[in-house]
Amino acid sequence: MARDTRDRILDAASRLFSERGFDGTAVAEVLALAGVRSGSLYHFFAGKEALAEAVVARCADRLREALLDPAEAAASDPLERVFALVGLWRRGLENGAPGAADPTGLLAAELAARRPTIGRLAEGYGARLATRVRGWLDAAGPRLPAGTDRGELAGFVFTVLEGATMQSRAAGSVEPFDRAVGQLRLLFSLLEGAARAAPVPVTGKAEQPAATVRTDGDPAGWRAW
């Protein structure tokens, strides 16, 4: 069945690309894992890069169904939904199951320069994930301080996921991932504490540290404080 073959190839590629990266994965390995021959693979995909693009596109297509909706269904508390999503991601990291720990960021870092479509697809993935997370953060209402940029915070969750994923791959263990998640939890509990302690933003100007820093190009975000 052709549908099945194509999916088997995508599953195999997704898994191997996650583990070894694009250039570190030979087409022959994808073939072996998928149990097909090269002619089949090239029947469905124009080339190796097209395969990677299809992997990223599929991750993006499945984002809602595989990650966002299950996370939302798993917790009624909007902030806990964020961590339900993190838990699903972690599962993918552990067992290479499709639908979580998607290699979009990794593939984009590798391929965006030579195949911009992949960069755009991955960007869309990140944006949609962050948009949903932002929705949860918005639903938290006054539990987060009024001055919180909830869109930026949602994007940060994704950045941490990507960084922690890479570190865990390097270490061959989920421990770095778990440690990063612990700090993300800290961030959220601090935000909740700040919202309870002060009805005005905790980051008012009067509290800006006075130290001088000699760095070029100050990050855009910090002048808000």
Next chain:
Amino acid sequence: MARDTRDRILDAASRLFSERGFDGTAVAEVLALAGVRSGSLYHFFAGKEALAEAVVARCADRLREALLDPAEAAASDPLERVFALVGLWRRGLENGAPGAADPTGLLAAELAARRPTIGRLAEGYGARLATRVRGWLDAAGPRLPAGTDRGELAGFVFTVLEGATMQSRAAGSVEPFDRAVGQLRLLFSLLEGAARAAPVPVTGKAEQPAATVRTDGDPAGWRAW
């Protein structure tokens, strides 16, 4: 001069590995950028992987001199030292200068499984960076809440750096990096606010949020759902 040749090769490799990863960089490209021929490269390095290992080892050797000491010298405020380090890292990201935005994490993610020495070297790099950052956090004394795990927080800084770096490479822009740094700033300002607001740990029982909050990296909370 042999010393010069070896360094030129390492500079070229470091730069190209950062941009393209290990497997995405051909030895021929390193040769062209370094301005040497293949015999020279293999005289100094047993193979491509040995070259990568030397790149990581050099990053680790230079960590203090290239990143940690300059960051420390750039600011007297211990917490601002963290952001001075971030600024130096960002410079490396922008112009590929050796000594910042080191590709240790990237190379470890790619190569640790097939060359464990690289994994260990990169781990050492991360640990030393986090140790120094932890020193700065310790020097901040009561500015951070008493319950803060400063070692975990220091490690988190590194995780964010790695994740943001990867995202910026995918985007071909430093913007994702700057946004992540803005959120890291938020985290620090929240910590300072919490320390001022409460002489007891923010995670004290009286102020415990409905969700269990741990600062020791234990992600157990989401399993409750």
Next chain:
DNA sequence: CTCTTAGTTGAATATTCAATCAAATCTATA
């Protein structure tokens, strides 16, 4: 059943890759 199209096989192909190696050149020392 026949015909057409989709899907599969797997050997072959051209290219790229990391690495080798003999010879030449350079450097430092006596």
Next chain:
DNA sequence: TATAGATTTGATTGAATATTCAACTAAGAG
């Protein structure tokens, strides 16, 4: 200056790679 060792050159090698392609098989429609 001669010598030994270090360094460099660059053509070559063999393996690995992504991909092609002719032939075959499977599936569906009439």
